[in-house]
Amino acid sequence: MDKEILLVDDDAVTNFVNQTIMESKFPGVPIKLFFNGAKAMQYILENPTKHFLVFLDLNMPIMSGWEFLNTMETQKDGLHIEIHVLTSSIDPRDKQNATKFPLVSSFMAKPLNESVLDNLLTDKIKKYP
Template identity: 60%
Template sequence: MEILLIDDDAITNFVHQNIIESKLPGMPIKIFYNGQTALDHICAHPETKFLVFLDLNMPIMNGWEFLEAIAPKIDTLQVNIHVLTSSIDPRDHQITDAMPFVRSFLEKPLDENVLDRFISDKIDQRE
């Protein structure tokens, strides 16, 4: 399993990476600053399980475009997507709720207790 942080903010990625590393030492974490490079990585490794934390507002390919692009491929990939954003717009939450492959809508920053909920059942699936 790999954890992907998809966010264009380097400081946010640094903070989230440190939180994850403190909970899951040795777990592979990859950082992508836009959705396109993350999508390319996921599609190039369909055998890998991914736990994705996705920001919505990014350059090149934003989170919405990423979700739109991955939707037709979702059945062939092993991806658990959690939107992790600073957006407080209730419409954003409603839109992601309608996407069955988006597991949750979280507000930044990532909280250790929230992380515990997502990883508890995923740890046993490491490959």
């Protein structure tokens, strides 16, 4: 099975920075960028055999991170997906609400921090077949 990292954020600069960090930490793991949840969801559903690590912003046009999470919960059967919320929100209610979704593994504040990424994901990337 293939593994991929999906960066889902409407901010091109944030995606560039996050992609650069990811590429240095996980060479050889494909990284795909999506600027809204709808495109990311379509891609995931069209590739059900892949393993996905998704870094998801909450506030985006077309399909927000919240809408993405709600829809993925109804579509998750048979999928291999783990979601890490990566947001600029400092509202504690957002973190509390995000943890109610079983697919959400963590809630992180932007910008992505290399040491947090090291601690959080090194084992997760390596465990996928």
